[in-house]
Amino acid sequence: MEKVLSDFQYAVGQRWVSNAEKELGLGVVIEIQERRLTVSYPACGELRTYSDRNAPLTRVRYEEGDFVFDMDDKRWKVISLEERGHIVYLVEDEDGNDQPLSEVELNPFVHFSGPLERLLAGNLDKPRHFQLRLDTLSHHQRLQSAGSNGLLGARVDLLEHQLYIANEVANRYAPRVLLADEVGLGKTIEAGLILHHQLHNQRAERVLIAVPDSLVHQWLVEMLRRFNLKFVVMSEQRAQDIEESQGINPFESAQLVLCPLSLFVENELRLDQACAAGWDMLCVDEAHHLEWSEEDASEDYRAVEDLASCSEGLLLLTATPEQLGLESHFARLRLLDPDRYHNLAAFIEEEQRYRPINDVIQTLLSDDGADQLIANTTIQAQLAEFVGADVVADLVKKLQTLNSEAEIQECIFSHVRELLDQHGTGRVLFRNTRSSVQGFPKRLLNTYALELPEGWSNTNLYPETEQDSDWLEHDPRLPWLKEFLKTKKQEKVLLITANANTALDLEAYLRLRQGIRTSVFHEGMSLLERDRSAAYFADFEGGAQLLICSEIGSEGRNFQFAHDLILFDLPNNPDLLEQRIGRLDRIGQTQDVQIHVPYFEESAGEALWNWLHKGINAFESTCATGAAINEKFKSELTECLNNPQDHQLLDQLIDQTNAYNQSLSEELQSGRDRLLELNSCNSQVALETIASIREASAEDQLQEYMLRVFDQFGVDHQDHSEQTLVLRPSETMHSPFPELPEDGISVCFNREKSLSREELSFLSWEHPMVTAAMDNITSGEHGNASFCTLKLPALPAGTWLLEANFVTHCPTSKSRQLSYYLPTTPIRLLLDQSGKDLSGVIASQQLTQMAKTIPLKQAQNIIKHIREDVRDRLELGKTQADKTAKNIMDAARKKLEESQAYELGRLEALAKVNPNIRQQEIELLKTQNDELKAILDQAQLRLDAIRVLVLTE
Numbered sequence: 001m002e003k004v005l006s007d008f009q010y011a012v013g014q015r016w017v018s019n020a021e022k023e024l025g026l027g028v029v030i031e032i033q034e035r036r037l038t039v040s041y042p043a044c045g046e047l048r049t050y051s052d053r054n055a056p057l058t059r060v061r062y063e064e065g066d067f068v069f070d071m072d073d074k075r076w077k078v079i080s081l082e083e084r085g086h087i088v089y090l091v092e093d094e095d096g097n098d099q100p101l102s103e104v105e106l107n108p109f110v111h112f113s114g115p116l117e118r119l120l121a122g123n124l125d126k127p128r129h130f131q132l133r134l135d136t137l138s139h140h141q142r143l144q145s146a147g148s149n150g151l152l153g154a155r156v157d158l159l160e161h162q163l164y165i166a167n168e169v170a171n172r173y174a175p176r177v178l179l180a181d182e183v184g185l186g187k188t189i190e191a192g193l194i195l196h197h198q199l200h201n202q203r204a205e206r207v208l209i210a211v212p213d214s215l216v217h218q219w220l221v222e223m224l225r226r227f228n229l230k231f232v233v234m235s236e237q238r239a240q241d242i243e244e245s246q247g248i249n250p251f252e253s254a255q256l257v258l259c260p261l262s263l264f265v266e267n268e269l270r271l272d273q274a275c276a277a278g279w280d281m282l283c284v285d286e287a288h289h290l291e292w293s294e295e296d297a298s299e300d301y302r303a304v305e306d307l308a309s310c311s312e313g314l315l316l317l318t319a320t321p322e323q324l325g326l327e328s329h330f331a332r333l334r335l336l337d338p339d340r341y342h343n344l345a346a347f348i349e350e351e352q353r354y355r356p357i358n359d360v361i362q363t364l365l366s367d368d369g370a371d372q373l374i375a376n377t378t379i380q381a382q383l384a385e386f387v388g389a390d391v392v393a394d395l396v397k398k399l400q401t402l403n404s405e406a407e408i409q410e411c412i413f414s415h416v417r418e419l420l421d422q423h424g425t426g427r428v429l430f431r432n433t434r435s436s437v438q439g440f441p442k443r444l445l446n447t448y449a450l451e452l453p454e455g456w457s458n459t460n461l462y463p464e465t466e467q468d469s470d471w472l473e474h475d476p477r478l479p480w481l482k483e484f485l486k487t488k489k490q491e492k493v494l495l496i497t498a499n500a501n502t503a504l505d506l507e508a509y510l511r512l513r514q515g516i517r518t519s520v521f522h523e524g525m526s527l528l529e530r531d532r533s534a535a536y537f538a539d540f541e542g543g544a545q546l547l548i549c550s551e552i553g554s555e556g557r558n559f560q561f562a563h564d565l566i567l568f569d570l571p572n573n574p575d576l577l578e579q580r581i582g583r584l585d586r587i588g589q590t591q592d593v594q595i596h597v598p599y600f601e602e603s604a605g606e607a608l609w610n611w612l613h614k615g616i617n618a619f620e621s622t623c624a625t626g627a628a629i630n631e632k633f634k635s636e637l638t639e640c641l642n643n644p645q646d647h648q649l650l651d652q653l654i655d656q657t658n659a660y661n662q663s664l665s666e667e668l669q670s671g672r673d674r675l676l677e678l679n680s681c682n683s684q685v686a687l688e689t690i691a692s693i694r695e696a697s698a699e700d701q702l703q704e705y706m707l708r709v710f711d712q713f714g715v716d717h718q719d720h721s722e723q724t725l726v727l728r729p730s731e732t733m734h735s736p737f738p739e740l741p742e743d744g745i746s747v748c749f750n751r752e753k754s755l756s757r758e759e760l761s762f763l764s765w766e767h768p769m770v771t772a773a774m775d776n777i778t779s780g781e782h783g784n785a786s787f788c789t790l791k792l793p794a795l796p797a798g799t800w801l802l803e804a805n806f807v808t809h810c811p812t813s814k815s816r817q818l819s820y821y822l823p824t825t826p827i828r829l830l831l832d833q834s835g836k837d838l839s840g841v842i843a844s845q846q847l848t849q850m851a852k853t854i855p856l857k858q859a860q861n862i863i864k865h866i867r868e869d870v871r872d873r874l875e876l877g878k879t880q881a882d883k884t885a886k887n888i889m890d891a892a893r894k895k896l897e898e899s900q901a902y903e904l905g906r907l908e909a910l911a912k913v914n915p916n917i918r919q920q921e922i923e924l925l926k927t928q929n930d931e932l933k934a935i936l937d938q939a940q941l942r943l944d945a946i947r948v949l950v951l952t953e
């Protein structure tokens with residue numbers, strides 16, 4: 001196809017394309033009047049009127065051998081053409097039938113997207129557009145092959161313990177894990193990082209998040225604000241509205257859905273619908289509420305079990321994985337990996353074997369671990385107990401052949417990983433603790449002795465609940481509270497009490513009678529009311545000074561902007577106490593957390609705080625043994641609470657608890673917890689991930705790149721402050737720019753700055769604005785055919801260079817899943833007249849810097865004369881590029897095969913210790929592997945962009 005400007009000889013019915021608005025498709029002249037012509041673009045229903053003197057139009061003329069489409073989308077080959085005002089083509093179909101086809105009958109939906117076709121048609125882009133396209137592709141490749149791809153876009157601090165887990169889990173296909181970091185260490189952030197990674201890399205498209213009612217809004221905001229993930233909140237009302245208005249399964253109306261878990265418990269239809277819709281990832285927060293026993297399961301549990309079976313991946317979040325005992329812990333593991341966790345009795349027995357496993361692992365990981373294993377048959381026998389004598393013999397043999405320290409380390413490490421996987425909860429459970437994370441402010445306990453009002457029970461931890469509604473008048477905690485708040489006028493204070501009614505009474509009294517700005521938060525409130533309450537408390541200008549929360553109401557919420565926590569009463573379960581303190585003792589807390597406990601002298605409350613503090617130090621440190629201790633001393637503690645004046649009894653219990661706590665902590669440290677620690681964060685790997693994120697983030701490069709994008713797409717940008725811009729749509733924009741609101745947006749390229757400046761959007765390579773702009777460039781025509789002249793003294797004037805950029809790509813929708821193995825790799829060639837490739841000698845940017853443009857008409861004429869040579873030279877280039885592509889594809893295949901062999905090996909090894917892994921499952925993995933290989937086999941080479949550079953004197 002070729003364009004010839006017929007010097008203003010326009011005629012109605014002729015086909016032209018717009019040089020400025022190529023996306024309009026094939027235009028047809030419909031009217032010529034008084035030196036103005038009107039062109040209709042039927043493909044998009046647009047009309048344009050131009051002056052016939054300077055219309056930015058290119059005449060469309062196909063040449064012999066070109067293919068054209070008629071109005072019925074039938075493909076014809078051009079045999080010859082005749083021009084008499086209009087062009088009439090003689091065309092032939094696949095069966096050799098020929099017929100005339102007037103240009104008026106050409107299909108308007110034709111886009112001249114093929115770079116060669118556009119070039120030959122004289123449909124030319126500026127050199128800087130060509131350059132932007134090339135740079136976009138190379139950034140694409142750089143990002144896709146960075147190990148941290150998918151982890152760059154989150155507006156979060158790069159914290160080791162979170163990034164280790166995110167990197168480890170997100171790189172799996174359909175990960176199923178329990179995120180069990182201690183309260184406030186960022187499980188939501190870890191889940192968000194994993195989801196973002198999976199979505200960004202198209203390993204997941206459909207995600208369902210189910211959370212307690214009180215956390216819906218917080219999740220919605222965190223996912224949007226930190227990860228740019230726009231979830232749709234599904235409520236019963238919304239589900240009904242969708243059914244009525246669209247008549248479809250409400251869960252199929254969106255890809256990212258967030259809903260309260262109660263929706264599924266209260267309405268079985270919604271559960272069925274959610275299951276029918278199917279998910280790639282399911283995420284459930286506060287999973288410790290899911291109760292299960294071998295005989296019975298709670299409704300929540302059953303709902304999650306159903307949903308989990310309809311989702312490929314599963315993230316369960318809980319800060320207290322063993323809060324409800326080993327059985328319940330097993331219940332959650334069973335949701336994740338029913339094959340691995342199939343028998344409760346076997347699991348309990350396995351838990352008891354952690355110590356010997358840990359001993360073996362510690363030996364292997366010690367400095368001379370490999371030497372010890374080779375030399376010591378007792379250690380070999382210990383290891384053989386877990387992995388079998390054959391495996392140990394092979395390992396010893398292998399270690400003897402390895403020379404470098406690094407190889408030995410890697411070999412030992414991979415065996416340790418397998419051991420953890422097969423015998424610990426390694427692969428499915430991650431738990432970081434404050435002691436392993438470090439850097440947290442202190443927690444300090446302040447107690448206040450008060451007199452128990454007359455007639456109040458001294459054995460009830462919540463004695464006000466037995467009193468009449470005027471209890472507040474008699475309770476000495478009220479005057480104490482009033483005085484306390486006076487000393488904290490400028491501070492935010494959080495108060496937690498066990499009962500919703502106590503919270504309500506307190507709030508009404510303080511607000512109405514004492515004029516204190518308070519807000520309340522309890523489980524009886526609607527979602528909206530809770531969010532309003534939390535927002536009123538968070539507001540530093542005129543907001544509430546005091547937030548009064550009930551136990552359950554505050555779970556999982558972020559209140560770390562406050563530093564004072566009043567425990568109006570105490571829970572006798574140490575895990576619940578940890579949950580309470582965790583509202584303030586969270587990442588982001590900048591000051592020491594002051595915990596205030598007003599208590600009644602000689603009452604159950606006094607006994608309890610003494611036991612919690614002196615027995616297990618539960619206020620000032622996190623207590624990993626809380627659940628076990630609670631279980632063991634339940635009845636003794638009850639005894640003490642019922643006899644609060646018996647100090648001797650309490651002292652005895654404190655001593656016993658202390659001793660037991662110490663031995664349990666040591667045991668855990670040498671057993672399960674140590675294994676978990678080993679598994680949950682490897683500092684070296686985490687630091688490598690962080691370094692990779694920093695390198696791939698290339699903030700300066702992004703800013704430079706996006707400024708060019710904004711300029712080329714007509715987005716108005718003004719400097720706001722360092723690394724920060726204000727963007728606005730401009731009148732020169734041809735079409736809306738992705739994610740750019742009409743009233744503009746302030747964006748920041750710097751992670752640290754965007755963390756402290758909430759109002760700025762953090763623009764990373766993974767921000768939807770950037771990814772959409774990059775996709776628009778590479779999937780459209782932008783810059784894919786260009787022409788320029790330049791002076792290169794080393795090369796003869798009058799000759800020309802052909803710069804061709806090919807890319808490897810998989811032409812199926814699943815190809816993005818493979819992008820880690822086969823990133824869209826550009827192969828650039830710069831061919832001189834002898835077909836020699838000069839791409840290694842001159843970079844594209846250098847050429848663009850030297851490039852000059854000449855009038856379009858002149859460029860088109862030159863191209864007309866060299867069109868056959870362009871085709872030939874390109875053909876030559878393709879043969880060269882094919883060779884490079886073959887190497888790239890072979891390497892991709894190898895990488896894929898290695899990773900598949902590892903996964904398959906793992907499943908087969910697990911199958912040996914777990915009879916429940918069925919042959920069928922192994923076959924399924926093999927089939928999936930074959931499918932991925934087949935997709936990779938379809939990878940092709942595609943010409944992405946072409947540029948002719950004519951050398952001048």
Ligand SMILES: Nc1ncnc2c1ncn2[C@@H]1O[C@H](COP(=O)(O)OP(=O)(O)OP(=O)(O)O)[C@@H](O)[C@H]1O
Nearest residue numbers: 156157183184185186187188189319556558586587
């Ligand atoms: N990497 C990070 N960068 C910035 N803020 C973070 C980061 N990680 C966590 N936070 C903040 O720390 C707080 C605690 O995080 P998050 O809510 O994810 O913890 P959690 O473990 O889920 O807590 P809980 O056990 O209470 O549910 C939140 O306010 C979160 O925004």
